[in-house]
Amino acid sequence: MPKLSIVVPCYNEQESIPLFYPAVEKIVRKMPLEIEYWFINDGSADHSLEEMRKLHQAAPERVHYVSFSRNFGKEAALYAGLQAATGDYVVVMDVDLQDPPEYLPEMYKEISSGEYDCVGMRRTDRKGEAKFKSFLSDQFYNVINKISDTKIVSGARDYRMMTRQMVDAVLSLTEYNRFSKGIFNWVGFKTKYLPYKNVKRVAGTTDWSTWKLFKYAFDGITDFSEAPLAIATWFGGLSAVVAIIGLIVVIVRRFVVPGSSVNGWASLVCIMLLLGGIQLLCLGIVGRYIGRIYMQTKKRPIYIVKEKK
Structure with a gap:
């Protein structure tokens, strides 16, 4: 049976x-x-x-x-x-x-x-x-x-x-x-x-x-x-592209408009906080995967039995 x-x-x-x-x-x-x-x-x-x-x-x-x-x-x-x-x-x-x-x-x-x-x-x-x-x-x-x-x-x-x-x-x-x-x-x-x-x-x-x-x-x-890792990569790449574009705009503006100064420190702080937040998010995602690898390499038992009948 x-x-x-x-x-x-x-x-x-x-x-x-x-x-x-x-x-x-x-x-x-x-x-x-x-x-x-x-x-x-x-x-x-x-x-x-x-x-x-x-x-x-x-x-x-x-x-x-x-x-x-x-x-x-x-x-x-x-x-x-x-x-x-x-x-x-x-x-x-x-x-x-x-x-x-x-x-x-x-x-x-x-x-x-x-x-x-x-x-x-x-x-x-x-x-x-x-x-x-x-x-x-x-x-x-x-x-x-x-x-x-x-x-x-x-x-x-x-x-x-x-x-x-x-x-x-x-x-x-x-x-x-x-x-x-x-x-x-x-x-x-x-x-x-x-x-x-x-x-x-x-x-x-x-x-x-x-x-x-x-x-x-x-x-x-x-x-x-592995999609979260891909998302972190895209976030990082996008941030880098935006930063480069922003840098080019600032340089061109400085030479095209003589005597101009870069205003808006508040917006600059917001951008810095945004980029810092994205970096921490990406690090957190990567850290999550690394943490799981770390726990696996320890080779601890999945459970410990105290009593069995």
Whole structure:
């Protein structure tokens, strides 16, 4: 019988875990599969680990967990779950039930046909989310798909079922800074997306603030595109051209209009501040890439395990 591993990253989800497990069990028990769960405790500060221990004690052969020594982030938790999973198929799900388990049978039907290597879920709306956050999310997909060779489907979730071959391919990418949505697409393999409407959290509150999402989006752009470096180069080149033109104008004016003086120190200061700001922006972009190279060369582990069952 084929085996399905369910990977569930968790951070401060003590309210959701007891609701998630029976909701998923109700669905997967009807499927012709051997099931294993891998809950990943990403350094939670609440009682998430205690809830995982309870589930493991109730079903030690079925439910497993990995607990980090501290919070390493969702990407690290997802990577740890994929490493721990032993199934022929692996599905990644959010514990807050925003990834409806009702779609698991359809996902398995599609992937077990052999036609697809991955079946993912794609939200067709963002009902219930803040409009500003939804706007930023839409713009992120528009931008990254224009500047990157790795295309990301708008509204695509991490919620997806993959074959063992694809999971092994994802795990072969051991980069320290990870952006899974991009990695899932970069490794290739044939993927089908199933549409569904947005679902609210079953319990608790999200830890993803607008600022965290913005940083995550920028990480995705710098991971899969060199466009920011090109922009910095163009900014620098444009500034140099404008400065040369300005210098020529000043020199020509001095000789064509004898006795003229260069007026407007305020505008000169503004121009200097503008050029200085552009230089700092470009340095910041370059520094961002250098920082990621620096972290990669350290070869630190993506996560550290404190407890595993």
